[in-house]
Amino acid sequence: MSKSSTTTDTSDWLHIPHAGEMLVSEFMEPLKLDTPALAQAIAVDPVRLQAMIDGKTRIDGELDLRLSRYFRMSEGFFLRLQTSAELRTAKRALNGELERIQPRAA
Structure with a gap:
């Protein structure tokens, strides 16, 4: 019996967008807003907004x-x-380890 760890090919998994990517694709691009304009509108440093x-x-x-x-x-x-x-990224990284944890009985 092999004791090697199970590996999963993740090449076909969908990309998990973070909040900054969603901000751009769902809000900024449709409204044709660039980072400096949005930063000015919400009164934050453009560098801070771009980092996010x-x-x-x-x-x-x-x-x-x-x-x-x-x-x-x-x-x-x-x-x-x-x-x-x-959470989705962490769950993916755990690669099935959560299933090995037995929930505590009530």
Whole structure:
């Protein structure tokens, strides 16, 4: 019996977009907004906004509130996008390890 770890070919898995990618594709591109214009509209440093768009920094509560207000979304919308992407990425990285954890009996 082999004791080698199971590997999964991930080449066919779909890309999991982070909050910054979703901001660009679902909001900025359709409205033809560039980073400097959006940054000015929500009163944040364009460098900070670009770092979030590029996935170099996480979105925080303040930035979420500004973006949510500007785009008329519910507070926490962009934070939920980020959390969802992070959870899906983590689950994918665990590669089946969660199934080996037995839930604690009540």
